[in-house]
Amino acid sequence: MKKNEKRSLDEMSIWPDARRMIEKAERDGVETAWDRLVQQTPHCKFGESGVCCRNCTMGPCRISKKAPRGVCGADADVIVARNFGRFLAGGAAGHSDHGRDCIEAFHAVAHGKTDEYQITDTEKLVRIAEELGIDTEGLDTMQVAKLLADEFFQSFASIRDEVAFVRRVPEAQRERWQRLGIIPRGVDREIAEMMHRTHMGCDNDAPNTLLHGMRMSLADGWAGSMIATEISDILFGTPMPKKSRVNLGVIKEDQVNILVHGHNPIVSEKILEAVQDPELIALAREKGAQGINLAGLCCTGNELLMRKGIPMAGNHLMTELAIVTGAVELIIVDYQCIMPSLVQVGSCYHTKMVTTADKAKFTGAEHISFYVEKAGEQAREMVRMAIERYPLRNPDRVDIPAEPVEITTGFSVEALLGALGGSLTPLIEAIKAGKIRGAVGIVGCNNPKYKHDYCNLNLAKELIKRDILVIVTGCVTTAAGKGGLLMPQAAEMAGPGLQEICNALGIPPVLHMGSCVDNARILHLAALLANELGVEISDLPLAASSPEWYSEKAATIGTYAVASGIYTHLGHPPNITGSQTVAELALKGLDDLVGACFCIEPDPFKAAELIHQRITEKRRGLGLE
Numbered sequence: 176m177k178k179n180e181k182r183s184l185d186e187m188s189i190w191p192d193a194r195r196m197i198e199k200a201e202r203d204g205v206e207t208a209w210d211r212l213v214q215q216t217p218h219c220k221f222g223e224s225g226v227c228c229r230n231c232t233m234g235p236c237r238i239s240k241k242a243p244r245g246v247c248g249a250d251a252d253v254i255v256a257r258n259f260g261r262f263l264a265g266g267a268a269g270h271s272d273h274g275r276d277c278i279e280a281f282h283a284v285a286h287g288k289t290d291e292y293q294i295t296d297t298e299k300l301v302r303i304a305e306e307l308g309i310d311t312e313g314l315d316t317m318q319v320a321k322l323l324a325d326e327f328f329q330s331f332a333s334i335r336d337e338v339a340f341v342r343r344v345p346e347a348q349r350e351r352w353q354r355l356g357i358i359p360r361g362v363d364r365e366i367a368e369m370m371h372r373t374h375m376g377c378d379n380d381a382p383n384t385l386l387h388g389m390r391m392s393l394a395d396g397w398a399g400s401m402i403a404t405e406i407s408d409i410l411f412g413t414p415m416p417k418k419s420r421v422n423l424g425v426i427k428e429d430q431v432n433i434l435v436h437g438h439n440p441i442v443s444e445k446i447l448e449a450v451q452d453p454e455l456i457a458l459a460r461e462k463g464a465q466g467i468n469l470a471g472l473c474c475t476g477n478e479l480l481m482r483k484g485i486p487m488a489g490n491h492l493m494t495e496l497a498i499v500t501g502a503v504e505l506i507i508v509d510y511q512c513i514m515p516s517l518v519q520v521g522s523c524y525h526t527k528m529v530t531t532a533d534k535a536k537f538t539g540a541e542h543i544s545f546y547v548e549k550a551g552e553q554a555r556e557m558v559r560m561a562i563e564r565y566p567l568r569n570p571d572r573v574d575i576p577a578e579p580v581e582i583t584t585g586f587s588v589e590a591l592l593g594a595l596g597g598s599l600t601p602l603i604e605a606i607k608a609g610k611i612r613g614a615v616g617i618v619g620c621n622n623p624k625y626k627h628d629y630c631n632l633n634l635a636k637e638l639i640k641r642d643i644l645v646i647v648t649g650c651v652t653t654a655a656g657k658g659g660l661l662m663p664q665a666a667e668m669a670g671p672g673l674q675e676i677c678n679a680l681g682i683p684p685v686l687h688m689g690s691c692v693d694n695a696r697i698l699h700l701a702a703l704l705a706n707e708l709g710v711e712i713s714d715l716p717l718a719a720s721s722p723e724w725y726s727e728k729a730a731t732i733g734t735y736a737v738a739s740g741i742y743t744h745l746g747h748p749p750n751i752t753g754s755q756t757v758a759e760l761a762l763k764g765l766d767d768l769v770g771a772c773f774c775i776e777p778d779p780f781k782a783a784e785l786i787h788q789r790i791t792e793k794r795r796g797l798g799l800e
């Protein structure tokens with residue numbers, strides 16, 4: 176993209192609801208990510224290729240042909256590896272700190288410090304405790320919960336040789352990790368060690384830094400994220416298939432609209448309770464609204480969608496546009512992926528933002544420090560705030576585009592097993608028979624540099640055509656949902672084999688498995704399949720993809736997928752192209768080490784072909800072709 180060149184509407188997004196709101200934003204004088212992207216283009220080449228180092232004040236240094244080393248002597252390989260290592264650390268820290276917040280809430284429940292939350296899935300509580308070697312014989316629910324909370328905390332610390340859920344990983348693969356020295360020990364330890372290694376004068380060997388990047392990312396996938404998922408299920412219920420709706424049409428013209436945005440379900444679950452409070456509904460009526468409507472954005476949206484069927488207003492690039500409808504009273508956020516611009520967009524309408532996490536305040540937003548002990552009262556306070564704002568809405572500025580699209584959601588591993596009649600055998604048989612050639616998790620974000628959801632949607636479509644089952648999480652969920660792929664009827668768009676299986680089970684060819692931390696569910700499923708077949712995850716006909724990723728977290732997810740043996744496609748490279756060593760390792764070398772690598776391909780149709788080839792190779796390896 177050249178400077179000062181704003182793309183045409185057609186090139187910005189594939190969706191009618193997005194385009195209509197982008198036009199409205201222009202009319203209303205609201206600046207969006209697309210506008211700011213133009214101001215930021217062209218991007219700094221040094222930054223983009225990863226060769227700018229700011230790790231000490233002898234610099235900053237930037238590497239070029241004329242200046243191949245920084246002041247300290249670090250070359251492009253070292254600088255790129257260090258920058259990428261810190262990038263991955265940001266992602267691992269995000270998911271994992273979310274996981275820690277979940278443990279803290281769970282710990283508070285277990286110790287009777289709050290009765291605002293309950294243990295909802297007792298069966299899962301006991302099952303996980305036993306899986307992690309806790310003897311639950313004769314213990315009551317809270318005793319088990321206390322022990323499990325302590326066990327989870329250990330996965331963050333420095334006194335164990337491995338995080339607890341590593342025991343889910345196939346034996347041969349664990350041995351491989353052992354040989355490479357990448358078994359994750361503790362989440363916090365691996366993240367701190369990455370910051371240490373990338374300090375000036377420590378790890379000055381790019382491959383060694385990358386190995387630690389894998390170890391730290393594995394700590395995210397198999398501990399931080401996995402713990403977040405398992406605890407959220409225990410507290411709020413394990414997702415089961417259910418219907419819901421998606422797109423900006425879920426915002427209702429005649430109701431008080433509240434959007435929840437961020438990642439952690441601890442706040443939003445209580446908001447959901449509060450919007451059902453008869454007193455508050457009566458108050459909303461008094462103010463002239465027909466009721467209170469709750470919808471989600473991004474991953475907090477995914478969490479409520481998976482477990483409670485709460486509709487999804489949109490993904491990352493829809494967050495500003497949701498406010499542009501002019502019909503949102505309040506947007507309640509926790510953390511991650513919340514554009515700071517939402518405060519400004521909101522101020523162009525009557526929309527207020529409430530922040531709830533002390534670690535994620537936004538200048539201009541109202542802050543309520545959320546405590547699990549006072550959760551109910553605080554949630555009601557926020558909902559009341561939304562209701563009070565309803566009369567401030569200017570009906571002339573309201574435009575809600577599009578009718579919502581129906582979706583099905585809730586495919587946890589448990590739900591999937593349920594649909595299969597209790598065991599993975601039918602799925603394995605279908606894979607062996609080639610009716611399902613393999614499975615691909617399409618995950619991650621939007622990025623205004625690329626046409627919104629074009630690659631997310633088309634890659635999914637292209638894969639199911641080839642009898643490849645698709646699993647979606649994060650912001651790809653919304654893309655797949657709006658494209659009609661999350662309904663059983665979408666089986667029509669699948670190849671004959673996948674179609675047959677979907678029809679027999681009554682499931683869509685694209686399964687929604689949750690939020691970004693729920694990529695841990697995909698890891699778990701992959702491990703179960705590998706264990707069942709007595710192979711490593713890297714032997715399975717699986718792949719992952721993040722076509723339109725933007726975040727540090729997405730890079731960490733991609734890295735733990737690869738380190739776990741899952742071939743991973745990205746629509747565009749991370750900022751590593753300034754080092755041939757690092758780029759070659761990522762795109763090829765890792766294959767020999769961990770049995771998988773990255774591939775980069777912006778075109779969804781070509782990407783589908785690459786993924787298909789890889790799946791075919793894996794099938795051949797298993798003697799299935």
Ligand code: XCC
Binds near residue numbers: 473491618648649690
């Ligand atoms: Fe964020 Fe999870 Fe990306 Fe969406 S997909 S933009 S990370 S909300 Ni994880």
Ligand code: SF4
Binds near residue numbers: 245
């Ligand atoms: Fe420059 Fe080395 Fe300092 Fe980085 S660590 S800023 S390359 S002197």
